Amino acid sequence: SAVISQKPSRDICQRGTSLTIQCQVDSQVTMMFWYRQQPGQSLTLIATANQGSEATYESGFVIDKFPISRPNLTFSTLTVSNMSPEDSSIYLCSISAGLHYEQYFGPGTRLTVT
Amino acid sequence: AQTVTQSQPEMSVQEAETVTLSCTYDTSESNYYLFWYKQPPSRQMILVIRQEAYKQQNATENRFSVNFQKAAKSFSLKISDSQLGDTAMYFCAFMDGAGSYQLTFGKGTKLSVIP
Numbered sequence: 661s662a663v664i665s666q667k668p669s670r671d672i673c674q675r676g677t678s679l680t681i682q683c684q685v686d687s688q689v690t691m692m693f694w695y696r697q698q699p700g701q702s703l704t705l706i707a708t709a710n711q712g713s714e715a716t717y718e719s720g721f722v723i724d725k726f727p728i729s730r731p732n733l734t735f736s737t738l739t740v741s742n743m744s745p746e747d748s749s750i751y752l753c754s755i756s757a758g759l760h761y762e763q764y765f766g767p768g769t770r771l772t773v774t
Numbered sequence: 775a776q777t778v779t780q781s782q783p784e785m786s787v788q789e790a791e792t793v794t795l796s797c798t799y800d801t802s803e804s805n806y807y808l809f810w811y812k813q814p815p816s817r818q819m820i821l822v823i824r825q826e827a828y829k830q831q832n833a834t835e836n837r838f839s840v841n842f843q844k845a846a847k848s849f850s851l852k853i854s855d856s857q858l859g860d861t862a863m864y865f866c867a868f869m870d871g872a873g874s875y876q877l878t879f880g881k882g883t884k885l886s887v888i889p
Contacts, residue, residue, distance in 0.1 A: 691875055702865060702879045703819075750817060756875045760807050760826060763869075763877055765819035 662687045662757060664766040672772045673743055680739045681769045683753035688733035691756035693763065694726070698749045706751075709736050743773045776801045776868050780880035787856045788888050794841075795851045795883050797866030803827075805871030808842070808849045813882075814862040822864070825849065827871070853885075861887045 663686040673679050683692065694706040707715045707728055715728040730736045740747055750770050754763040777800045787793035799808070810822040825833045825842050833840050837857075841850045853860055866880040 693876070702881045703877075704879075705876055708876065752819065754819075760824060761869070761875045762807070762809060762821055762824055763875075764821065765811075768817045768819075770817070 661764060662689065662755060664753065664755060664764060666751075666753060666766040666769050668769060669767065670770040670772075672774060675744050675773055677743055678739055678741045679743065679771060680737050681751050681753075681771075683736045683738070683766055685734045685755055689755040689757060690733065691761075692730065692736045693754045693756070694728060694736075694738045695752045695754065695765075696749045697752060697768070703752065706738070740771065743771075745773045747771065748773045776803070776806075776870065776878045778866050778868050778878050778880035780864075780866055780883050782883045783881070784884045784886070786886040786888055787853075789856055789858060791856055792852060792854045793856055793885065795853075795864050795866075795885065797849045797851070797880055799847050799849065799866070799868050801847070801868065801870070803870045803872065807869045807871065808840075809867040809869070809877070810838070810840070810849075810851045811865045811867060811879075812860075812862045813865065814859075819865075823851065856887045858887050858889060861885060 665684045667682045692709045695703040706721045707717045709715045709730040727739045750768045752768045754765045806827045808825045812820045823835045837854045863882045865882045867877045
């Protein structure tokens with residue numbers, strides 16, 4: 661199965677700043693996803709990032725706040741812009757792979773905004 | 775829109791015993807997939823088991839098995855011979871078969887295995 665890595669693993673940021681999270685996969689994949697997991701909560705899909713097209717955002721998430729890049733089939737970035745303490749969460753990327761397109765997840769980035 | 779409900783926020787089980795985690799879902803789709811994911815305190819999400827809706831046979835992966843009741847829209851996870859490493863959050867997830875490939879997660883069940 662593919663190996664998925666994320667950078668940074670954790671960060672503490674000041675409000676009003678931006679952080680870019682990287683997701684690297686060791687094989688080519690078409691579909692990548694970004695999720696947010698707020699403290700003690702389940703996962704919420706932010707957007708779907710397919711190579712060669714604009715990211716598709718879910719209700720409640722906008723491109724200005726969470727711009728996503730997908731320059732090739734192995735890499736994607738998610739930027740959390742103009743951060744506030746409410747953005748403190750774990751951010752996870754995932755890929756769709758396998759016989760039935762099941763998703764596999766990266767280790768996550770724990771973001772704390774002060 | 776699909777919804778996934780996990781009615782047990784927390785559960786505990788003695789080591790070596792068996793425990794069942796519940797999950798129900800709501801959908802109008804006939805073709806879909808169901809998953810159980812495990813998230814240990816290290817936060818890495820790990821796929822535990824998968825079930826295709828068109829298969830009547832319940833999926834099994836070593837100590838993990840499911841009880842899939844399509845008519846009742848129920849998808850429970852049974853963990854046999856529980857081990858300390860099974861301590862984690864368990865999330866039930868739904869994916870429709872229409873091609874969105876998006877997962878809808880339940881709120882999770884925190885499982886503690888007691889020595």
